[in-house]
Amino acid sequence: MANLRRKLPPLTALTAFEAVARLASFTRAAEELGVTQAAVSRQIHLLEQTFGYPLFRRLHRRIEPTENGRLLASTTTTAFNLIAETIADLSKEEAEDELAISATMAFSQFWLLPRISSFSKAHPNLKLRIVTQDNVINVDSGEVDLAIRFGSGFWPNGHVELLFNDEIFPICSPEYAEEIGELHDPAELTRYPLISNDTTDPTWTGWTEWLAAFSVAAPARPSGMRCSFYTEAIYAALNGHGIALGWRRLVEDLLAQRRLVRMTDKAIVTRNAYFLILPRRRARKTSVDLLIEWLKDEASTLQIP
Incomplete structure (x- = not known):
């Protein structure tokens, strides 16, 4: 030298x-x-x-x-x-080593983060960056490599692939379920505090729509806690504040751990679904294909009728 x-x-x-x-x-x-x-x-x-x-x-x-x-x-x-x-x-190689995933707060906290370690262990050379945001994201902007969103499947700024659908049913803490006893009819739910969350998303199912599916009118003045985010509604249910709507894909771990329980066997299957949103105008990283394969494998472990 x-x-x-x-x-x-x-x-x-x-x-x-x-x-x-x-x-x-x-x-x-x-x-x-x-x-x-x-x-x-x-x-x-x-x-x-x-x-x-x-x-x-x-x-x-x-x-x-x-x-x-x-x-x-x-x-x-x-x-x-x-x-x-x-x-x-x-x-380019350095950029390939990082994989940025966008997900909503609820999906990230309740579904993605509890599982993503298995992907990291299988691909230790990949650096993961989780971008948690509820707003709509343009994947062609280069900010993320893949987004996971619930909706109709139409996103003008990205290529869309189905991940899974979902079903919704009432849930609460085991202690609260024991306190109020067994329910036999969806109409009985209206006697108790129904926990809800604010949203402007037209694809989101709330208590009014869920109860209407069983020909039950929602209370004019619901007594349950009203939260800003779905994550807060779930934590309110965990702490015995009433009954929340459980989106099975999001609460399945909490159900398996018996931290939450179903209040009834009645459920509705969502009209919309969870989708993977990929860039249209940017080349796809090889690591994105690995992530998609892993996501679909994880999704296949629970089939919604």
Whole structure:
């Protein structure tokens, strides 16, 4: 390496020379490099002193490389391009190592995060970034590699693949269920606090729609707690504040752990479903295909009728 340094002129001077030769102008080279024209001239003069021969002919209002200058310019440009391409490839590989997944707060907290460790263990070289946000996201923007959303399956800014559908039923804590006893008819639910959450999403099913499916009118003035997010509604149910609607895909772990229980065997299957949203205009990373395969394998463990 030391011998190589002695054989090469200063890199700053070579950079200035390559720019002057490519642009055929000291002025334009100075503008591209963000230095003064005098600074570029000094670097070229330094090279010519080092080599012992001129690199450019200074003509009236223009310059042109000498024969030695043309040879050095060709080699320098090729070398710089090779370095730039290598750096770009390395940067691409680094980007490939990170996989950004967007999911809603509820899906991320109740479904994705409890399971994603198995994917990480299978692919330890991938860096995962979970972007939790309930708002609509444009996957073509480059912010994320894949988004998971509940809806109709129509997203104008992305390619869509079905992940799974869902079913909804009333849930509460085991202690609260024991306190109120067994329920035999959906209409009996209206006697108790019904926990709800605010949403502007037209695809979301609330108590009014769920009860209407069984020809039951929702209370005009429900007595249950009203939360801002679905995650809060579930935590309210966990803490015995009443009965919430359980989206099976989101609460299946809590049901398996007996932290929540079903209040009735009545359920409705959602009209909409969970979808994977992928970029249309950006190349898909290889790691995205690995993630999709894993997501669909996880989804297949629970089939909703």
